[in-house]
Amino acid sequence: MKRRAVGVLIAASILVTSGCSPAPTTTEEPLTQQQAERLAIVRLQNLTAGQREITVEVDGEQAVTLTGWVDYERHVGYGAVTDTETGASLGLVNWTLGAIAVREQAVDGPELPAPADGWAAAALDPSVSAFTAALAIIVNLGSDRPENPQLLAQSDARWLRTDTVENMAVDVMRGPSPATTNSPSATPSRLVYWVNAKGLLLALDVGTGGTADATHALFTDGELVELPDFTAQTDG
């Protein structure tokens, strides 16, 4: 289990290195109709997929890495958190749109079925840290409706470049700023999406608008698993 988690982490690191430091001079172009149509269905495609496997790296003084899953029908996430530097386990996290449960005992990975005891629940406040902001954004990346591609094409969303993620060709697009349309972003952060030809999200960058901590998330599809929801309970 631990070995597998490390493997995923390496994959994420590669992605971070290759894809997530767009030079300021990079050419930016308004979205074509086809690009806008694909960006418009990113959240819909997550709902259609139902569940995605995620690996999320959150930079910062204590950089952490989350490996787990998000169920976009229920808007529930579950995963194991490690210290990115040392690989030491920081425990388990389970979250929804509005709540989070944490279990701080060290684990070998995102165990399934999830341990039933030792969870502490609280409201999920995106303003607490880059980590909670990332959790809030990622669990909200599912929707039963597409965005309006015409508005996206007219917005400040931009096509940045082509890339590949896990050998799949993608377009890298920056989302619209929240002021211009009802953007997929849950916070004022700038979101950059790696999207394939079917509108499926393969990776996401959450910038904080400056040079501060950033989040890099990788989305893959694997076997469906049963995710817990301990966010409603409090337990010592």
Next chain:
Amino acid sequence: MGNRLRGRAVLLLAVGLLVAGCSPAGSTLKEVVAVPADAPTITAALQLVQPGGLVLVSPGVYTESVIIDVEDVTLRGTDRNGVIIDGEGLRPQGVLVVANGVTVENLTVRSHTFNGVLVTGLYDGTNAEAHGVDGYNGLDTEKFPPLQRFDINHVTAYNNGLYGIYAFDSQHGSITDSYASGSADSGFYVGQCQECDILVQGNIAENNAIGFENANASDSLYILGNRWSSNRVGMTLISNYQEAFVPQRATVVAGNLISDNMSAESPTQADGGFGIGLGIAGGQQNQVLNNRIAGNARAGVILNNSEDISAIGNAFTGNQFADNGLDIIDTSAARAPSSATCISGLAVILPAALAATPCDPTGAAVAGENPSALPLLDVPAGMSFLKIPAPPAQPSKTGALDTVPPRLPGAVTMPDVASFGVPAADFLAAP
């Protein structure tokens, strides 16, 4: 590849043909254009067909958004289930009708992010914004007068993100013998018209968030002999301030089956509605007669206000109610209570005042019941509209399919409403 036309190649072909087809100054326009024999795509065929002509489409999956801007044209598939206009979960519109006198028949439209078929006078030459779409700013009725004359029949529309078959800012048309499922808003929608002269008859809606919706469509709108079953909400008649022509009034709803609107295989309804047969919000002077309204576990009929617009003068006669949570409940808020509701026949009614005087000719306001009187249901999670199972094959149009039909008349010939009795519980059910 044969008839299976795909993605970008189709677009390139269409552009190439468009250039070629426009150059001979229209002198080569044909009365009948076959797809793909005469033109590789429907879009290309519409560049070649003369007004009043026929575009006849052979079976295949057509990955294009079709805009019909040629007057009096008929777009017809040779096989309803085999001619498929596929949005692939990517493109917003399947068939967009913006010219007068157009017929769309005998084909399937699926997997569009907005609408399967949209008929509208609101078109600026490139875009047709519509209700439900972010960025839609409402209808300027002076600038965009209603489209005239349309006929949608034998069309199957499934897994479209807003509406399956949608007509607004349009008059003198019909939507008949069609089918819609997997719509994240409603299967069928008629909105924003006065003196509509529109007939909706013989259609089936199932596994939609709402089966049929009417927002601000009034006068001479007839909803007759349809099956609105196994959606989350069967049908709605609503007044909506976001749209032109408030309030909604004077729709005739007769001989429909509105049953078992409890489908878990459906997208979420925007307001969380589930287990509801007919919802009227701020609708007025509607006649609801001889319908079978059954098996809707929250309520058969919910009467409500829409902001400050009251539900006034709605009449319910000859309907058969069975196995609903409540048959008829008025939950109007105190700011806009209902009045002059008239219910005849057996039904379980709340509030008690309405039950005691179910048909009050004086028009006195009735204090609405608290919505908590409705049974609480365990509402299943909604599905992505792209994941709703495909419908069974639907009956194709019969008769000679290669003949050019006569121009659509200026007014719709409405059936005799009195001929619509209460339908059987298996009305228009799959065999």
